[in-house]
Amino acid sequence: MTRILTVISGKGGVGKTTTVSNLGAALLQKGKNVIILDANVTTPNLSLHLGIPFYPTTIHDVLRKDRDVNEAIYHHPSGLRIVPASLSIDAMKDVNVKKLERVLWNLLGQADIIIVDAAAGLGKEAQAAIDVADELIIVTNPELPAVTDALKTIRLAEDYGTKVMGAIVNRFRGKSYELPLDEIEDMLEVPILTIIPEDLSIPKSISLKVPVVNYRPGCRSSLRFKRLAGKIAGERRRRARIKKPWFKRFFKWS
Secondary structure, eight states: OOEEEEEEOSSTTSSHHHHHHHHHHHHHHTTOOEEEEEOOSSSOOHHHHTTOOOOSSOHHHHHHHOOOGGGGOEEOTTSOEEEOOOOOSGGGTTOOGGGHHHHHHHHTTSOSEEEEEOOSSSSHHHHHHHHTOSEEEEEEOSSHHHHHHHHHHHHHHHHHTOEEEEEEEEEEOOOTTSOOHHHHHHHHTSOEEEEEEOOTHHHHHHHTTSOHHHHOTTSHHHHHHHHHHHHHHTOOOOOOOOOOOHHHHHHHHO
8 A cells, every 4th residue: 555655844945855855765775665756836856856857747747737647757766766846937837736636646556655745834735745645744953943834834734634743853963052852842742753963965965966875875864864764664673682791691501
């Protein structure tokens, strides 16, 4: 059964699209069949992150002209399958975001997980992406404006009856001027799924049009994305086996 996971933020610029591309790539590494879809029809960035800015058929064509969504699936060198959005302003005309549900229905059964990159904010695009989701992940930064907007998004999701899996705190530096993690969790009233540290590997990976989990698999941010992917994929973390000192083992058998 296909699981539809929408990644959203109340505020732009917090790292939502970076999360989508890396979470998708990390889930792929976990053996999951993944499609990522750009549902941000006004200010899309997913295709820029992955180096496919000009693709013949996009989500705009599917929403505007009733084109088959399968015509808009692009195979990225990383192995990800992507439904990109058009960067053209003209493509925004007559786009009906209410058709997003039908688009997702046509993709059911073609992937284990479909990750929807939603528009930031609380507009019609964001509402449509919330409405179609089985579960929602909120991306925020450890600052009051971002967390406040994230809370508004959570309240909107509650109105739609969409389950909020939790929040990702992105670009965390551990500085005194940042909101403490326990305060963020108390404000949002949802669990913090992971904390992505500020990491120069991420902008470098974006410049190379490659997810950071592929560009630098062992860096701090990559490890956090992969751990989150493991949670979503249902992996159980093994407890490290602590060996007893040799003399205790000796006396046990003596």
